[in-house]
Amino acid sequence: MAVSQVLRSEWTKIKSVRSTVWTLGLAAVVTAGLGALICVLSKNDFKNLSQEDRLTFDPTFISFAGMGLGQLAMIVFGVLVVGNEYSTGMIRTSLAAVPQRGAFLFGKVAVATVLALVVGLITSFVTFFLGQSLLGSHQAALGDPGVLRAVVGGGLYMTLIAVFSMALATMLRSPMLSLGILMPFFFLISNILGGVSATKKYAQYLPDQAGQKVMQVIPPLDDDTPYGPWGGLVIMLVWVAAAMVCGYLFLKKRDA
Template sequence: MAATQVIRSEWTKIRSVASTVWTLSLAVVVTIALGMLISALSKNEFDNMDRRDQLSFDPTFISFAGMTLGQLAMIVFGVLVVSNEYSTGMIRTSLAAVPRRGTFLFSKIAVATGLALVVGMATSFVAFFLGQAMLGEHKAAIGDPGVLRAVIGGGLYMTLIAMFSMGVAAMLRSPMLSLGILMPFFFLISNILGNVGATEKIGRYLPDQAGSKIMQVVTPVDDDTPYGPWGGLGIMLLWVIAALAGGYVLLKRRDA
């Protein structure tokens, strides 16, 4: 089967599975709604902040506060896209139709990544503009230094989260096992390592902590991170490449 036919087939699969549509919709709604809520609360609290917090106030980053939960839906999307066929047993039929496993896997990932990128970018821009509307006089403008980079970076961050999840799901094959590892990794382990003094320097190299740097415009006063916004996104990209490479190697080596 030609690569274009495989891509068309994967697009049909993704579009016809209700759960993938729902998870992407949830990522959009949660990211935007929570970002607006926290932006509105931040506006009301601004005058009560101490001088140091006011100087470190990052209106752009505040509007992306919803991505903490929005990425949860992107993780579920990434896992379901890859592992659904394993849980239903359809993987044998798919690999019989597309014997070249590399073509099969990367066609699936290419289609899902394209969809995640469109959704991620749209979500990031809407979250920014609505978040800034909530901030009133404290808002940032899209033309301010570093702001457009941060907004585009927000869309890239959501896309890379989904891609990383796809790689992990390709390695583990089970949706429950994949989610059972990814959820605690991003929502528990990463937070603990990043907020405990002894492990803070390790935590900053985890994919979510490094990648989220791209969404920062104002650097906090006490931030001693040894990389910048693009460096952080680069670290996240390396994690994604490693996960996808692992998924490819294991898919080539084992039975369906």
């Protein structure tokens, strides 16, 4: 089967499953909605901040405060794109139609990645503009140093989260098992490791903590991270690439 046919087939699969489409919408709503709420609370509380906290107040990063929950919906999207075929048994039919497993995985990931990128970038810009409009006099402008990079980086971060989830689902071949690992890891474990002094210096190299650095414009005063915004995104990209290579090797060596 030609690459164009594989891409069309994967696009049909994704758009025909409502759950995958709904998760993208949920990611956008949660990210923008929670970010807006945090911006309102931050504006009202700004007068109570210490001088140090005011100096390190990052209006751009504040607007992305909902990303922690929004990324969970992107995780579900990535897992469902791959895992649905295993849970329904359609993977056998798909691999029979596209016996070249590399082409099959490329087509699926490529279509889902483009879709996640479009949604991620739209979500990121909407989240930023909505959040800044609620911060009043404390808002940042898109033309300020580092702001455009942070907003574009937010969309890239959401995309990479989805791709990482696709890779893990390809390895595990189970939606429930994949979600059972990804959800607590990104929502709880990573934050706990990042908050403990003994593990903090290692946790900053985890994919989510490194990737979120790109959305930060004004770093905290005690920030000792040994890499910058784009460096953090590169670290996350390395995680994603490694996971995808493993996913391909698992798919290639195992029966459907």
